[in-house]
Amino acid sequence: MSGNEGTLSQRIRGEIEDLIRSGAWSPGRKVPSELELMARFGCSRMTVNKAMSALADEGLIVRRRRAGSFVARPRVHSTVLDIPDIQAEIVARGEAYRFDLLDRRRRKARAGDADEIALAAGGELLALRGLHVAGDRPFALEDRLINLAAVPEAAELDFAQESPGAWLLHHVPWTEAENRISAVGADAAVADLLALDAGAALLAVERRTWRAGQPVTWVRQLFPGEAYDLVARFGPAR
Numbered sequence: 001m002s003g004n005e006g007t008l009s010q011r012i013r014g015e016i017e018d019l020i021r022s023g024a025w026s027p028g029r030k031v032p033s034e035l036e037l038m039a040r041f042g043c044s045r046m047t048v049n050k051a052m053s054a055l056a057d058e059g060l061i062v063r064r065r066r067a068g069s070f071v072a073r074p075r076v077h078s079t080v081l082d083i084p085d086i087q088a089e090i091v092a093r094g095e096a097y098r099f100d101l102l103d104r105r106r107r108k109a110r111a112g113d114a115d116e117i118a119l120a121a122g123g124e125l126l127a128l129r130g131l132h133v134a135g136d137r138p139f140a141l142e143d144r145l146i147n148l149a150a151v152p153e154a155a156e157l158d159f160a161q162e163s164p165g166a167w168l169l170h171h172v173p174w175t176e177a178e179n180r181i182s183a184v185g186a187d188a189a190v191a192d193l194l195a196l197d198a199g200a201a202l203l204a205v206e207r208r209t210w211r212a213g214q215p216v217t218w219v220r221q222l223f224p225g226e227a228y229d230l231v232a233r234f235g236p237a238r
Contacts (some may be wrong), residue, residue, distance in 0.1 A: 008043050013050035020060050020071050027095065028137040031061055031069040065197060073134060082178055083207065086221075087166040090134045099163035102193075103129040106148070106155060116145065119208075119215045123149035126163055131193060132221075138194045144219040151216060165219065174209040174215060181205055184222070194224060201225035 019025040032040070037048045052069060055061045063069045090097040105127050109116035119125065126146040128131075130212050132139040146154045151172055159167065168174075182204045191198040203223045209216045 008041060009050045009054075012037060012041055012048060013054050016051070016055055017058075017060060025071050026135065027070045027071050027073040028135050031071065033068055054135070060111075067197070073137070073139070083165075083174070083209070084142060085166050085169050086132050087163045090132070090139065095134045099131045099159060100131040100133060101128065101159055102131060103127070104116065115218065116207060119145055119218055120148050121147060121149055121215060123147065126154050127155045128159070128160070130163070132163065139223070141190060141193050141222045142219060144217060146217045147215050150211065150214050168209075168217060172211065174211055176210040176213075178208045179205065183225075186222075191224060194222070196224060 001043075002045060010038060016025075016031065025031075031052075034045055034048045034052070034189055035147055037043075037051075038045055040129050041048070052061065052063065056063050056069075059072055061069045062072045087097050087099070107127055109120040116125065128142070128144045128146070130142050130144075142163075142165070146164070148155055150166070153171075154164075154167075157164075157167065162170070184202050184204045186194060186198060186200045186202050188198045190202070191200060194200075194202075201224075203225055204220060205223070206218075206220045208218050
């Protein structure tokens with residue numbers, strides 16, 4: 001690449017970075033295509049691609065095959081030993097938040113499912129599926145079970161104003177929690193709900209909580225890979 005091409009690549013990168021950092025381009029906004037940028041700056045595809053790759057490496061844009069490039073959403077940062085309030089974190093960064101309840105049913109634990117049987121403790125479960133939405137884009141898909149023996153009032157809530165996770169954090173103090181974290185690929189149904197390509201990388205966070213030894217809730221949340229960070233700070237083991 002010539003010196004002029006290199007300088008032009010830096011200019012493209014700089015202009016787009018300024019638009020993103022200033023807030024002129026909000027999270028989720030589609031970035032002009034490579035062809036549009038080539039025409040605007042009068043340069044080669046290689047020059048544009050270098051600028052876009054640098055922006056993606058910085059975490060400022062997300063490049064999606066066939067769909068194009070989009071302004072990246074700030075990640076939710078959570079310590080491994082903490083329980084994040086997704087609703088509060090999204091609102092705190094200035095984005096509109098909503099929780100779309102996709103399915104709700106009251107049921108017994110499934111026969112043969114030891115984890116559900118332990119959670120229900122002989123009572124009923126409230127099974128919820130919902131979508132956390134930030135701005136106008138899906139942020140996380142959530143499947144949750146609540147032990148109604150521990151939290152009977154949950155059966156009467158519609159979760160229209162407050163997501164199930166936020167409501168539990170604010171009204172049902174927990175004394176013990178377990179996190180399991182894994183990487184999975186999005187199947188066709190999940191990809192459709194999260195507006196991703198099938199097979200896209202997801203971070204799966206599975207969590208159980210207890211209050212004074214009584215099981216309260218189990219939840220599995222699926223996040224697009226670029227939407228979530230898990231952080232741990234610790235010292236050497238003794």
